[in-house]
Amino acid sequence: MLKDLFVKKKKYAAIPSEHAKQDVPEGIMTKCSNCKKIMYSKELIKNLKVCMNCDHHHPMTAYERISSLLDEDTFIEYDKDMISKNPLDFPDYVSKLEKDRQKTKLNEAVVTGEGEISGIRLVIAVMDSSFRMGSMGSVVGEKITRAIEKAKELKVPFLIFTASGGARMQEGVLSLMQMAKTSSALKLFSDQKGLIISVMTHPTTGGVSASFASLGDYNFAEPRALIGFAGRRIIEQTIREELPDDFQTSEFLLKHGQLDSVIHRHEMKDTLGNILDLHQVGGEFDDR
Known part of the structure; x- marks a missing residue:
């Protein structure tokens, strides 16, 4: 019929059905x-x-960051199969570790290895906050220490990207011991004139910020990263003062002389490449 030729359009879009929603890839x-x-x-x-x-x-995953920084096909991973145990028999710790392994496809909260940036060989460690919030347990400390020792053996620079909520409480004092172990390894490396570059990303807090994260010859950070030891509320309650809005950000630390630079992610590879190049003499690592 004639009236069927003229259909009044709906003013409002129909709400998608549950089936339609499921068709959109997660x-x-x-x-x-x-x-x-x-x-x-x-x-x-x-x-x-x-x-x-x-x-x-x-936040970037450890492998995403490595891929964005290192020259193609140069990365060789260290200690990939090293996993944490449960030395204190902490309830549900093992099952939580296994859940994180399945979710992140990582065995621990740090990935270490060697590779090249702009053709310059180095050892790299990258923490991943998606695994147990990047917390520092025995395996994290051991992998970082071994990476530092490898850099010392190869006489190449050591580069670390930190992202952590601090020490892993499920491992108690064994976790806190990693602060001293990693710091000692960096001191021995530094004594041999090894170059240490630390880049702090969001967040870098607790025992990680108080140890290896802050011990670089160059200490950098990404924009607006949270960096600090104790939490904001704890400090305000302790000193009974209100802290600035930008407190514990990378920009605040830079302004107060605790960082050398805040580097945008798009400029990170070129900046690191320039620094590494400055420390090369005749194509070899300058250990003067």
């Missing part, structure tokens, strides 16, 4: 935790996980 979109803008996950990853709207630096 993880295809990402909402920025800072500005709340929604963007395609692939575009965000392509931009090194830096928000295209507000420049917020989203």
Whole structure:
């Protein structure tokens, strides 16, 4: 009939059915935790996980960071199969570790190995906050210490990216011991004129910030990273004063002389390459 030729259009879009929602692949979109803008996950990853709207630096996995920094096909991983035990018989610790292994495809909260940046060989350690919040347990300390010792053996620079909530409470004093162990390894490396570059990312706190993260010849950080030892509320309650809004950010630390520079992620590889090149003499590592 004639009336069927004229169909009144709906003013409002229909709400997608549950079946339609399921057709959208999970993880295809990402909402920025800072500005709340929604963007395609692939575009965000392509931009090194830096928000295209507000420049917020989203967390990177250890392998994503290694891929963004090292020359292609130069990375050789160390101690990949090293895993944590449960020396204190802490309840549910083993099952939580296993859950994190399945979720992150990592065996621990740090990835170590060797590779090249701009053709210059180095040893690298990258912490990953997605595994137990990057907490420092016995294996994390051992892997970092072995990486430092390998850099000393090879006479190449040591580069570390930190991201951690601090010492791992499930391992008690064994975790705290890693502060001294890693710091001692760095001191021995430094005594042999080894070059140490530390880059602190969000967050770097607790025992990690108080040990190897702050012992570089160069101490850098990504923009707006949280860096500190105790929490903000604890400090305010202790000193009975209100702290500045930017307290414990990389910019605050830079302003007060605790960092050498705050480096944007897009500039990180070139900056590190320039520094490594400065410490080369005749194509060999300068150990003067």
